[in-house]
Amino acid sequence: MNAIQGINNMRLSLKGISLVSLALALAACGNISRDVAKDGRSSGELVWPATNDTTPMHKGGTFPNLANLRQVRAGLDKRQLSDLIGYPHFSEGVWGVREWNYVFNFRKPGSDEVTVCQYKVLFDDDKLARSFYWKPESCAALLAEPAPVESAAAVPAPTRSIVLSADALFAFDKSSLTPAGRRSLDELATELRDQGNKWRAVRIVGYTDRLGSEAYNQKLSQRRADAVMNYLVAQGVPAGRIRAEGHGALDPVKDCPDGPHTQLIACLAPNRRVEVKIDSGN
Structure with a gap:
C-alpha cells in the first residue's frame, strides 16, 4: 500500500509541476523589445529572438494560414489574434506581455523552396494589437494576394461607395439605429435586395470622430457597422455577401482644431460616418 501511495503522490507532484509550467508559460515573462510605447505603435528598440529559441511545440516555426494572416489588423485583442494565427512561438508569455513573436514559413508556389520569416506584434496598454513588423521586411510582400489571371479585355470590377452620416443614423455616441436612421436605410435595402x-459583395465600414479613446472608438464603429449590416439583412439582403468592419477614428475626412466641446463635435460630424461599398463585379 505504501508503494502505491508513493506512486500516486509522485503523479500528483508531476501534475502540479505541469500546471505550474503551463501557468508560467501563459504569464508575463517580459517584453524583449525595449521601451514599448503605451499606444503600442513603436518601441525604443525592436529586439528579435533567435529562431532556434522557440518553445518546443513551435520548433522550426509553422506554416500560417495566409487567409487568416491577411485578416490581422490593429484593434484585435489577444484572443482574436490567437484565433487567427495562434499563440506566440516563444516563451515571452501570453496574457501580461505587450509583445508576441512568431516564426512563419512560406513555401514558394510550385516549389519546395521555403522562406523563413519572423513576425512581431506590439500591443497597447489595453492589450490590443497596434503595430506589426517583419524580419526581414521583405516578408511582408508574401501576404500579397495573387494577381488574378485576366484577359487583355478584362475590366476591373466597379465599386460604388455610399457615405451615410452616422449622426443621421444614430443618436450621438450610440449604436442603435434611430427610427429615422432605419427609414434612411430602407431605400438602400430595397435596391440591394x-x-x-447586379452586385457581388457589400462591405460596410463604420468610422467615429477622434473624441474618446482608440479602444472605445474601435468598438463603437464596429457596433455601428454591425447595426447597419443587421438591418439590411433583416430587410432581405443576402447575409453571405455582406460584412461589417469598424475602423474607429482612422481616415478622417475633416480636420478640426480643438475648441469648445459643442463646436468641436459639430465640426467633426463628417468623420462620424458609415460607408457602404458595393462591389458590382461578377
Whole structure:
C-alpha cells in the first residue's frame, strides 16, 4: 500500500509541476523589445529572438494560414489574434506581455523552396494589437494576394461607395439605429435586395470622430457597422455577401482644431460616418 501511495503522490507532484509550467508559460515573462510605447505603435528598440529559441511545440516555426494572416489588423485583442494565427512561438508569455513573436514559413508556389520569416506584434496598454513588423521586411510582400489571371479585355470590377452620416443614423455616441436612421436605410435595402444579381459583395465600414479613446472608438464603429449590416439583412439582403468592419477614428475626412466641446463635435460630424461599398463585379 505504501508503494502505491508513493506512486500516486509522485503523479500528483508531476501534475502540479505541469500546471505550474503551463501557468508560467501563459504569464508575463517580459517584453524583449525595449521601451514599448503605451499606444503600442513603436518601441525604443525592436529586439528579435533567435529562431532556434522557440518553445518546443513551435520548433522550426509553422506554416500560417495566409487567409487568416491577411485578416490581422490593429484593434484585435489577444484572443482574436490567437484565433487567427495562434499563440506566440516563444516563451515571452501570453496574457501580461505587450509583445508576441512568431516564426512563419512560406513555401514558394510550385516549389519546395521555403522562406523563413519572423513576425512581431506590439500591443497597447489595453492589450490590443497596434503595430506589426517583419524580419526581414521583405516578408511582408508574401501576404500579397495573387494577381488574378485576366484577359487583355478584362475590366476591373466597379465599386460604388455610399457615405451615410452616422449622426443621421444614430443618436450621438450610440449604436442603435434611430427610427429615422432605419427609414434612411430602407431605400438602400430595397435596391440591394431587388438587384441582387447586379452586385457581388457589400462591405460596410463604420468610422467615429477622434473624441474618446482608440479602444472605445474601435468598438463603437464596429457596433455601428454591425447595426447597419443587421438591418439590411433583416430587410432581405443576402447575409453571405455582406460584412461589417469598424475602423474607429482612422481616415478622417475633416480636420478640426480643438475648441469648445459643442463646436468641436459639430465640426467633426463628417468623420462620424458609415460607408457602404458595393462591389458590382461578377
